[in-house]
Amino acid sequence: MGALAIKNVTKSFGDTHILKGIDIHIEAGEFLILVGPSGCGKSTLMNIIAGLEAPTTGEVHIGERIVNNVAPKDRDIAMVFQSYALYPTMNVRKNIAFGMETRGVPKKEQDEIIARVSKMLQIDHLLDRKPGQLSGGQRQRVAMGRALARDPKLFLFDEPLSNLDAKLRVEMRTEIKQLHHRLKTTIVYVTHDQIEAMTLGDKIAVMKDGIIQQFGSPEEIYERPSNLFVAGFIGSPSMNFVECHLAEQGGEYGVSLQSEGDARFVALPNGARLADRIGQKVILGVRPEQIEVAEEGEPGLACKVHLTEPTGPDTMIFTQVNGKEVVARVHPRAARHPGETMRLKLDMGKVVLFDPQTELRLV
Amino acid sequence: MDNQNKLWRVALYAVLVYAAVYYLLPLYIMATTSVKSMDEIRAGNLIALPMSITFDAWGKAWATACTGVECGGLSRYFWNSVQMVIPAVLISTTLGAINGYVLSKWRFRGSELTFALILFGVFIPFQVVLLPMAQTLGWFGMARSVAGLVFVHVVFGIASTTLFFRNYYVGIPDELIKAARLDGAGFWRIFFKVVLPMSTPIVMVVLIWQFTQIWNDFLFGVVFSSGDSQPITVGLNNLANTSTSVKEYNVDMAAAIIAALPTIIVYVLAGKYFVRGLTAGAVKG
Amino acid sequence: MQALRMTLCAATMAVAFAANAAEVEVLHWWTSGGEAKAAAELKKMLEAKGHKWKDFAVAGGAGENAMTALKTRVVSGNAPTAAQIKGPAIQEWGDEGVLASIDDVAKKEGWDKLLPPVVSNVMKYKGSYVAVPVNVHRVNWLWVNPELLKKANAKVPTTIDEFFATAEALKKAGIQPVAYGGQPWQDATVFESVVLGVGGADFYKKSLVQLDQNTLKSATMVKALETYKRIKPYTDKNAPGREWNLATAMVINGKAAMQFMGDWAKGEFLAAGKVPGKDFLCVPAPGTANAYTFNIDSFAMFKLPNKDAEKGEKDFASAVMSPQFQEVFNLNKGSIPVRSGMNMAKFDACGQESAKDFQATNKKGTLQPSMAHGMAVHSATQGAIYDVVSQFWNDDKMTAKQAADKLAAAAKVQ
């Protein structure tokens, strides 16, 4: 059974087109991430799902129903806002109870739900405080508690972690994931942070300019990005893009790479599929961890190290290939110092190629 | 450094106190004159302290001075003003709050234009509306009644109250309203349960503002009221103004202070809320 | 909203109720001191006749606020029974078609015989009485502090020349000769007394009443303006904006010797415990002993919705004209009764002289309406003349000739 379906939704203000035909479908219990840079339309889409804004055209289905003409309160959804949107004049208990009061939930039931939710989120000692007296993380929990008390068919999270500091953000991320596992609810989660997207989502919709660039599982999106934008947006550090020409050498199809002082031809597995593009320019996308240190005797490209960035478990090596800066993620012990040379090889089974004109992935 | 700092503080306080004197001087003159005797006023320096203090003028201004064929002092007018000010302030503030709420949180197509149109009303010179208003009140049968006066003050108070509230409510995050809507609350429930409890600072500002405006109004008061419903400014004017008879300045001044007392008290007691309310966002945009 | 609707409802009821009661609502600006007491007499008399007096007092700016209030009330269809309107303004209101005739009262009581034609003409609109006069103020008085004059060895002036001689003598003796209040209406008050003194009653009539262009631009008018301006050096520089009664207080307290002002100034002297003829003198303004500029307060009657109210209106008119009221009121206000044949025994010397001169000048034809007090010309013209006179007084660069031309231009303002 589909939990949420969005069919050809558009949104425009006069000549400004915010959303240009969005199609999304997720199943019950799935965790959908809407990710993209600011201004991509993800928050508008979220508001349309919530019913806080109306789509210009298209349909929104929640469960079995078309909800275009259903008020937010009747859509059986709950939402956690970036600013938490806690009612400043009410204490935590009242904040959580407000929606239940509005819906006429009996007092006794309210108390039970508040007790259960606050215990789950470890905010039971804060129930009599006002939002102003809470820390950012506590407010975040209260906002979630308010949503949980609703027990809705669909949870909406609008950048819920972006106002927290880095450490708290990681903690809360884990908690949200655990909560999802435990409650098996359907969640739509908006973020501009691709790490959150990768760690939390069952399905990710990468958006830009009001269009879904790619919709799929985190693995699909990471490994087979559909275009240059998605490839560059997902992953940290970003994917390296190297311009090169497709060529044939000794019956193998591949590209030639030049570093400062070295050059070699590398073959592409399944390169034969690109036979009709021989001689044309392509963009080679390779993630930093797909660049490895060549073992003794293995073929490798001798690259000059410009800069190193140790992160602890790995060290980032900055070098240059085909005139472009390239980052490689290597084991700290394998790293050389700036000015020295390292022999690097690409994991050609995982690299992706893009058409420079259409920016779409070739294979 | 320390000495220089001290000097700077002394200069600072000197300027502040000097300014305070400038602001207080008219009130000082009014207060001292009101407790002088007429002989002393005729003879002496206006700025000088009174040689002997008498409160006769106060009693006269309140209870026995003539303001027409009646000689009952200002007391009657005072209560007229109270009767007029309270409903006028409450109604205009309520309307302003609701308008501000709609114009900031429930925008619809044309709501911005509506706001601009209402706002322009702040700037209309009131002399322009006297006659058409009189005619309209006549049609409604509200001419020369307290209700008519209340109505006029409400109509021409809406613009500023709406502006105050709207600018304050713009500062309330829209997400709060969204959250409340998702919680199932409707237009009124959001207003009363979420927005209004957050409005204390601006409500104070608007109440104080409207109270002073309406209490001090003379033009509407003199034109839209008649004998037994005239507000205190008209009473004061009648008491202090005379074309061809003897002036009693001490009584005039006592009457002026009596007329001003409620607003002064409001400012002294609630002035900090006024500044606090302005701080809380009334001055934005 | 609910509250508003309720007050609305209550208001309609209140108005409906008020209309059933026979009440007399009178707009006036006698709100304080002796004036208020005088007005209270009227109230008493009407209540004795079984009417309810509804006070509609609006003070300030010589009736400016009252006129505003009156206009809005007439526009709103709620005219008062009567309003304090005087002079040509009565004709203006008559033109608007809102005044009511009280001819039957006037005929019954024989007003035509009781009032001099100069007065009754003003009270009539198209031949019908629409207003009732209350009193007569004489405007062309000069108030004198005799003690100061004695100190300076100067005599009480009767002509313009004597006036300046006296002023000069006072100045030499270190005494401020003239107490002056620099407000437009006071400027005009002094100015018209000077015009009367310089040009005489006929000239006054031609220039300031009939607004004859040639007369206004004539050499006599230039001379009158020059004479007026000659007074300025004998005033103090604090004069602008000063209330008339503060100027009077200067004469009372011996800070200045003389003041041009109407007979209401007497009230100030009396209030300060001064005795006329001894502590202060009232003499006609220099050169005007044989003329009289009058300022008559009157009530114009408005058209009313029902018979009850009309009855009240007529009783009101009758009461105002009654000898009893005329005496009490004018004793309180410092003016004299407008009705002829009154016993003046209770009045003081100034009042008695005023009454005598009123009758005498009436016979001579030198009884003239005061321009400065809205008895002679329309309010718009009057305002324009005020502007010129005040500007001339205050602007030392303007010549008398220029001022005369401006006066002529102002006279065209309708």
Place this chain on the structure above:
Amino acid sequence: MTSYNGPAQYGFAERWLPRLVLAPSFLLTLVFVYGFILWNGYLSFTTSRLLPNYEWAGLAQYTTLFANERWWVAVKNLFIFGSLFIGGAMAVGIFLAVLLDQKVRQEGALRTLYLYPMALSFIVTGTAWKWMLNPGLGLEKLVQDWGFTNFTFDWLVNPDMSIYTVVIAGIWQSSGFVMALFLAGLRGIDDSIIKAAQIDGASLPRIYWKIVLPALRPVFFSTLMILAHIAIKSFDLVMALTGGGPGFSSDVPATFMYSTAFTRGQMGVGAASAMMMLMTVAAIVVPYLYSELRGSRNG
């Protein structure tokens, strides 16, 4: 369908309630502000004198108005008064706000003192002001009594200067309010900005002038609008203080309109002058409203 930038609304209540709730105020404004402006505009083309009439007079009233010297004095005075009053009240208000922002003891009391003139009508304080400014009674006499016999302060009675006394009294009344507005603004400014500038070695006046006050631009503009509308509407200030005098040297359009329309029986001219005033107001306010409108569309 063009969409508006507002929340989606569902059902009769959400869709119509906001409009319905706003409707009374909107209608009142439409009738009692715009209707009356139109009425007044019509009146300015009629022969109305003592009371309104509806006999067409074309532009005659405007011709009369423009030929009237007093009107031009009033217009000139409005410009003098407007610029000095706005500038003065702004300067005094900002100055006091900055001083009060220096962690002053008794700040609350001082603030109330500076603010209280706002609470008083000039109907109430007019006489006291007249006395203070009167050379023979007030300041001049006081200072001369102290022995400075050469001291003169006769602006109230000097036709060339009288409008400036109105400015002084106007500043007295409004500067406290400006102070409150700016103090509110100053309190909203992040302390760390000032600290950062102090570390950079900037002097306190320089910090305020270069950093803090520019940050208060929005306050500046709303204060400007408030003061401008006080200036244009100023009526009882002038009435109580100078009555437009000496002569008509301190007349302003509001007093001019009042006296022509109500005292002198030239209602048509009064209406014409009111229309001129309204156009002035519109010329100032409409651009402001326009920017306000655009601003809130983005907000």
